[in-house]
Amino acid sequence: MSIVLNFLKLGLILLLGPIYFVGLGWLLAAPLLYGNWLPKLKDRLFLNEVTLSMVGGILINFGIVLCVQSLKIGLYLSGFLSIAGLTLFLIPLFKNHLRFRISDKHTIFQLLGIVIIYFLLLSPIITEPLSAWDARSIWFFHAKMIFLARSIGLSAGWQNTTVLFSHADYPIMVPTLAAQIAYLFGFWNEYLPKLSLLFVFFPAFIWLSTFLKRSFSFVFLILVLPFYFFPWIWNGYMDGLLAFYFAISMLLIGRFLLNRQFYDLACSIVCLIFIINIKNEGTLAFLAGMTILLFVAFFNRNRMNTNKRFSWKFIPITLFSILPYIIWQIYKNQWALSNDLQIGSQTSISRLLTRLADGSFQLILTSIFGQLKPLLMMLGLIFIVMIIWKVPYNSTSIPAFIAALIYCAGIFIIYLITPADLNWHLITSVNRTMLSVNSCLIVGSYWLLYSIEKRFSNTMEIAVSCISLSKKRS
Amino acid sequence: MNNLVTGFFRKKILGIDTKKLLTILVDVFLLAWTVFNFLMRNQLFAFFCFALFLFFQIMRSKPYSVLAGTLIVIIIFNTRCPFAWNDIIISNLDVIVRPSFFVKNLFSANTGIGENTVDKKIVWMLSVINNNQFDNYNLSDSLDQDGEINQRIVETTWPLKQDKDSKIIFLRPEEMINYSSCDLIDQKWEIIVVHCP
Numbered sequence A: 001m002s003i004v005l006n007f008l009k010l011g012l013i014l015l016l017g018p019i020y021f022v023g024l025g026w027l028l029a030a031p032l033l034y035g036n037w038l039p040k041l042k043d044r045l046f047l048n049e050v051t052l053s054m055v056g057g058i059l060i061n062f063g064i065v066l067c068v069q070s071l072k073i074g075l076y077l078s079g080f081l082s083i084a085g086l087t088l089f090l091i092p093l094f095k096n097h098l099r100f101r102i103s104d105k106h107t108i109f110q111l112l113g114i115v116i117i118y119f120l121l122l123s124p125i126i127t128e129p130l131s132a133w134d135a136r137s138i139w140f141f142h143a144k145m146i147f148l149a150r151s152i153g154l155s156a157g158w159q160n161t162t163v164l165f166s167h168a169d170y171p172i173m174v175p176t177l178a179a180q181i182a183y184l185f186g187f188w189n190e191y192l193p194k195l196s197l198l199f200v201f202f203p204a205f206i207w208l209s210t211f212l213k214r215s216f217s218f219v220f221l222i223l224v225l226p227f228y229f230f231p232w233i234w235n236g237y238m239d240g241l242l243a244f245y246f247a248i249s250m251l252l253i254g255r256f257l258l259n260r261q262f263y264d265l266a267c268s269i270v271c272l273i274f275i276i277n278i279k280n281e282g283t284l285a286f287l288a289g290m291t292i293l294l295f296v297a298f299f300n301r302n303r304m305n306t307n308k309r310f311s312w313k314f315i316p317i318t319l320f321s322i323l324p325y326i327i328w329q330i331y332k333n334q335w336a337l338s339n340d341l342q343i344g345s346q347t348s349i350s351r352l353l354t355r356l357a358d359g360s361f362q363l364i365l366t367s368i369f370g371q372l373k374p375l376l377m378m379l380g381l382i383f384i385v386m387i388i389w390k391v392p393y394n395s396t397s398i399p400a401f402i403a404a405l406i407y408c409a410g411i412f413i414i415y416l417i418t419p420a421d422l423n424w425h426l427i428t429s430v431n432r433t434m435l436s437v438n439s440c441l442i443v444g445s446y447w448l449l450y451s452i453e454k455r456f457s458n459t460m461e462i463a464v465s466c467i468s469l470s471k472k473r474s
Numbered sequence B: 001m002n003n004l005v006t007g008f009f010r011k012k013i014l015g016i017d018t019k020k021l022l023t024i025l026v027d028v029f030l031l032a033w034t035v036f037n038f039l040m041r042n043q044l045f046a047f048f049c050f051a052l053f054l055f056f057q058i059m060r061s062k063p064y065s066v067l068a069g070t071l072i073v074i075i076i077f078n079t080r081c082p083f084a085w086n087d088i089i090i091s092n093l094d095v096i097v098r099p100s101f102f103v104k105n106l107f108s109a110n111t112g113i114g115e116n117t118v119d120k121k122i123v124w125m126l127s128v129i130n131n132n133q134f135d136n137y138n139l140s141d142s143l144d145q146d147g148e149i150n151q152r153i154v155e156t157t158w159p160l161k162q163d164k165d166s167k168i169i170f171l172r173p174e175e176m177i178n179y180s181s182c183d184l185i186d187q188k189w190e191i192i193v194v195h196c197p
Helices: A001-033 A045-066 A072-096 A107-125 A133-149 A161-166 A173-183 A192-208 A216-224 A239-259 A262-276 A280-301 A301-305 A313-321 A323-332 A346-357 A360-388 A395-417 A422-434 A434-473 B002-010 B018-039 B043-058 B064-078 B081-097 B101-107 B120-132 B147-157 B175-177
Strands: B167-173 B181-186 B191-195
Touching: A001 A072, A001 A173, A001 A192, A001 A262, A001 A313, A001 B101, A001 B120, A045 A072, A045 A107, A045 A173, A045 A192, A045 A239, A045 A262, A045 A323, A072 A173, A107 A192, A133 A173, A133 A192, A133 B147, A161 B147, A173 A192, A192 A216, A192 A239, A192 A262, A216 A434, A216 B064, A239 A262, A239 A280, A239 A395, A239 A434, A262 A280, A262 A301, A262 A313, A262 B002, A280 A395, A313 A323, A323 B167, A346 A360, A346 A395, A360 A395, A360 A422, A360 A434, A360 B018, A360 B064, A395 A422, A395 A434, A434 B064, B002 B043, B002 B064, B120 B147, B120 B181, B120 B191, B167 B175, B175 B191
Parallel strands: none
Antiparallel strands: B167 B191, B181 B191
16 A cells, blocks of 8 residues: 555656746746746747746755755745745736647657656666765765754754765755655655656756757757766766756857857856756856856847846846855854865865876876767867868857866866875766766767758758759749 | 858968868878877777778768768767666666566665665674664774775664764674674674674
């Protein structure tokens, strides 16, 4: 009987989970995109706003649990807000007699593909128990601590000396979500909490599907980007999710440069805010991404101001979405949870200088290059083809390449200052830390392929028009 | 940027035909790329790159399908994507073939800790703690310094905590000499559990 009940519970969580996040996130997404909670129907970008709402929902859910510290109260409060958000989301649709415009066949394929992937990914995520090192020692151990204490407060045991190995200072957005799922079922095991990975992965995949186009570049993007992170997406590590969202952020900046839609820029910023709550490296990705975003915004400021979707309410809302991260930083300071890397300390600087002098940096560079080789190979090939075929270089890929460079430089410095044995640190982590760089290279390759295809389609159009003109003349 | 690049293809530079200049540049770039890959032990790709360049030069048309095909080959043989696709298919088929196994695991408390996820020593230590209903435990110095044993036992037994004053101690056989006054409770996989007065 309990198995049947739990089966129903799982079904409900799978169906209602995304809706819960959409409702909760609409409270953030609507003012961010439209400046109010009841936008006009004709302005709405259904799939894009659902995705942004889901990401916003995960952020708000985490923020609420951080504020109230209790899983139970957090779930009640979030549930109430989610219902309110869903009502606001649906009111304009009901007013217009539920006139959802599914504009073309693409949208139907998009929705169908998204649903299929959602259920296909469910199996590798929740049928394989947690076995990866960091997943057990850090991320899902934190989730277990939160679940058993029913709180993210000190009672979870962050200050216990026996859990020092677990880096209690790491962000706890995904562990909190995992603990909430276990709380809903009422027990802990090594399978169900992994459902949190699906909920975090899913919005990024929907975002990816908004790039749908009948072209090889899209096939390349959809087949390579999410799956390149195997097995880091579903084994309980956070590196795959971090890299995926970083890539989505760079993709959106690229699309902004193409279409000048303010929406893409806003979503890109939300993605960057989201990743600082996934993993510590997210801060580095955030800095790299924000540097590029500032440059892009600065060079496009005149075009952006004329865009009707831009609202100055965007700035306080963006700052509001950083709140969960700030609250977690405050807790960390209060509870004296510090990072083992000692970034900025005198010893770290002396380590950096020593490793620069003793040639250790060559080891780091070789290890990093080893991870980037396959994609650099691909990129080199695309560049050669572009030069031979005289395809004009498109600026859409530049943000991804610069972000990759900044992120890679940051990771290089982190390896230089690491207090751990450098060899050990490189062997155990370089394949994961380079995922974000690789993800940017994939995005850059996508935009280069896109520009090749665009050039071809232009050439084809000219050829077709020339043929039709000559036929008319004859 | 676009204007700069397209402008480059239209004009002559220092009186030299841009087509010729471009060919020279491509040759230099390709040579450098080939040498670089060769030095990085990517000999096969270096050769492949050069062959592809010749192919593109010979072909008058622009075969996009050749580029797409080459990229697919690189993706299949040089990335982990095929493993991911394979894993999705296998795990879904596995669920279809034996659904009851997964349903039982999914909806039972404390499932998933076995020899396929943690070391057999941990599975045994955990069973000793659970079967004897210990309130706390401690690890000997040697086991405490063993990262795998220490981390796994802490996270699998949580919220049960290690206690330095605990009378229940897990140790290695060679450390038994330090615990001669303690009573042996159980031993397996080169780990002994003792009760000290």
